[in-house]
Amino acid sequence: MSEPLVALRAASYAYEEGPEVLSGLDFDVAEGRALALLGRNGSGKTTLMRLLSGGLRPREGELTLGGVPVTYDRKGLTRLRTTVQLVVQDPDDQLFAASVGQDVSFGPLNLGLPDAEVRARVAESLAALDIAALADRPTHLLSYGQRKRTAIAGAVAMRPRVLILDEPTAGLDPDGQERLLATLGRLRDAGTTVVMATHDVDLALRWADDAALLTPSGVRTGPAGVTLADRDLLVRAGLNLPWGVAVAELLRARGLLAETDERPRTPEELAAFTARAGEGSSAA
Structure with a gap:
C-alpha cells in the first residue's frame, strides 16, 4: 500500500488539567479518498482535526506528512499548512478581514507570494466556491452560507492537498447543503483530498469513500458502505444506522x-x- 498523505502514529493528547482525549491513536488520510469522520460529541473529532492540521501537537506519538515526521518549527509548520488546511465549523471564528477578497488573500499573502500569484489564487478560489461576485462585499454583510463558502475559499487559496472541514453543512438549508456538496465534489475531482467531520450518517454514506468512527476504544476506518453498516460499531460510536x-x-x-x-x-x-x-x- 502507498504511504498515507497525512498520518498520526501512536498519538495521544490531553488538554490542560483534563483527561486524555485521544490515546495511542493511529490514523491515516489516504490521498484521493473522501473521508467522513464521525463520533458522538466529546469523542475527539475536533482534537483529531487540529492534530492533523498542526493546530495542536501530540503529547505523545507523531504526525507524519508523506511518511516524514512533522517538525513544529516555522519551516515544518509552513510545510504542513501548505499541504493541510482546516476550516472550522463556525465561519465567524475564521473570517476577520473587511471584504471577501481580502479575507481569501490572507493565507497566500502570508506565504510571501508575488501579488500576481495572490490575485490568481484568490480568483481561482472564489470561482471554485461560486462566490466570485462577492469579492468586494464586506464580510459582515454576507449570509451564513456565504460566510461558510468564504471560509472554505480562504483555505482553498492555499492550494492544499488535504482540506479538512468541521461540520461544513451545519446550519445550511437543504439547497445550501446541496450546493456546498457539489462544490466539494468539484474540488475532489480537481485532486483535493477532503476530510469531513459530520454527525450526519446519511450524508457520510452518500458522500464518502471511507468512514472513520471514533469510539471510546479508538478509531475504526474502512469503506463507508461497510463501516456504516456495522451496528455494533455504530452503537459504540453513539450513532444511528444510516x-x-x-x-x-x-x-x-x-x-x-x-x-x-x-x-x-x-x-x-x-x-x-x-x-x-x-x-x-x-x-x-
Whole structure:
C-alpha cells in the first residue's frame, strides 16, 4: 500500500488539567479518498482535526506528512499548512478581514507570494466556491452560507492537498447543503483530498469513500458502505444506522435487492430503484 498523505502514529493528547482525549491513536488520510469522520460529541473529532492540521501537537506519538515526521518549527509548520488546511465549523471564528477578497488573500499573502500569484489564487478560489461576485462585499454583510463558502475559499487559496472541514453543512438549508456538496465534489475531482467531520450518517454514506468512527476504544476506518453498516460499531460510536442501510436491509429481507446490488443511499435513488423494479415486474 502507498504511504498515507497525512498520518498520526501512536498519538495521544490531553488538554490542560483534563483527561486524555485521544490515546495511542493511529490514523491515516489516504490521498484521493473522501473521508467522513464521525463520533458522538466529546469523542475527539475536533482534537483529531487540529492534530492533523498542526493546530495542536501530540503529547505523545507523531504526525507524519508523506511518511516524514512533522517538525513544529516555522519551516515544518509552513510545510504542513501548505499541504493541510482546516476550516472550522463556525465561519465567524475564521473570517476577520473587511471584504471577501481580502479575507481569501490572507493565507497566500502570508506565504510571501508575488501579488500576481495572490490575485490568481484568490480568483481561482472564489470561482471554485461560486462566490466570485462577492469579492468586494464586506464580510459582515454576507449570509451564513456565504460566510461558510468564504471560509472554505480562504483555505482553498492555499492550494492544499488535504482540506479538512468541521461540520461544513451545519446550519445550511437543504439547497445550501446541496450546493456546498457539489462544490466539494468539484474540488475532489480537481485532486483535493477532503476530510469531513459530520454527525450526519446519511450524508457520510452518500458522500464518502471511507468512514472513520471514533469510539471510546479508538478509531475504526474502512469503506463507508461497510463501516456504516456495522451496528455494533455504530452503537459504540453513539450513532444511528444510516437510512440507506436500513432501507437496503428491508429490501433484501423481502427479496427485492440482491446482496451484490448497490443499495439506494438517498430517497431519489430509492425512487429510481422502485421504478426500475416496477418496470421489471410489469415486463415479467
